[in-house]
Amino acid sequence: MEDLEIIKFLKKELTGEEEAVMLKWIEESVENRRRYVELKNTWVLSGMIPDAGEIIARNKGIKTLHIGSSSPGNPILSLLKYAAVVITTIGLTLCLYHYMSGHGGGSDICYHTVSAPLGQATDIILADGSKVTLNSGTVLTYPANYSKKNRCVALEGEAFFEVISDHDNPFTVTSLGIEIVARGTSFNVDAYSDDCDIDVTLVDGSVDIYSNVGKSLVRLNPGENAMVNIESMDIQVSRVDTKFFTSWKRGMITFSNRRLEDIAKDLERWYSVEILFLNDETKDIRYSGTILKHKPVDQVLEVLRLTSDFQFNIEVINNRLSRIIIKE
Structure with a gap:
């Protein structure tokens, strides 16, 4: 599918039949959806109005x-x-080239x-x-x-x-x-x-x-x-x-009936560590409560461990806590 056709679709300039073909193309593969989303994001960010011409994006x-x-x-x-x-x-990662009234006039955004x-x-x-x-x-x-x-x-x-x-x-x-x-x-x-x-x-x-x-x-x-x-x-x-969804702004992670694997993702992002699970059963342990982000990660995991049945080991690489392994 040509990028030009995708932009026309975003601008609602295709016929009903052409739109159906485009929708089918988007659903055909992950690669097609990714390309569509890339162009859509660029089109939205460019702030272009509907009559601003065609937009083609490329990375430089x-x-x-x-x-x-x-x-x-x-x-x-x-x-x-x-x-x-x-x-x-x-600077030139997303350069948008638009053509108006059939004449080329490139501009970088x-x-x-x-x-x-x-x-x-x-x-x-x-x-x-x-x-x-x-x-x-x-x-x-x-x-x-x-x-x-x-x-x-x-x-x-x-x-x-x-x-x-x-x-x-x-x-x-x-x-x-x-x-x-x-x-x-x-x-x-x-x-x-x-x-x-x-x-x-x-x-x-x-x-x-x-x-x-x-x-x-x-x-x-x-x-x-x-x-x-x-x-x-x-x-x-x-x-x-x-408050459950905005508590992170106040330095807390608040959760209700949430899987340990999902909580671990938050801990990885906040503490910049890798957390590995040795078995799938441990991933599905559920918790409700609040974690204070300023507490060390090992203290956070220790609190979670006390209310369920898992163990964890901490690996230190180059004098830095780098990996946590959770197991039964």
């Missing part, structure tokens, strides 16, 4: 800046609450990426005043021309969004193929790439969620959580205590 290279300590003249650092943040400026390192959280204030808090191991990408009228970001990981109200200019989060559209809202998105589902939890305001092919899935009300399966786009909506 990445320049990475490791930011250690702040300097008075650095405007980027004024956006960050924590110093230990890696900012990746993607620069993207910024902010990463929260493992074991840390990061606060960002965007140009429109909206605030984003990134959880450990999370990456947020947004165009350099992000503004009050172009409010599009891409997310991989978990983040809490506090969006400045603007009903004329929606705020769009693209993550693992789905779109979350808000106008003045506080909500949490949990979308790590190694999970099967995306969790969207609304604290206040409202958000609309769209599938990877632009289908409207649901509009959430405050206090609701939507769990979207990445592959099937099946969605489950339920009333929840939002």
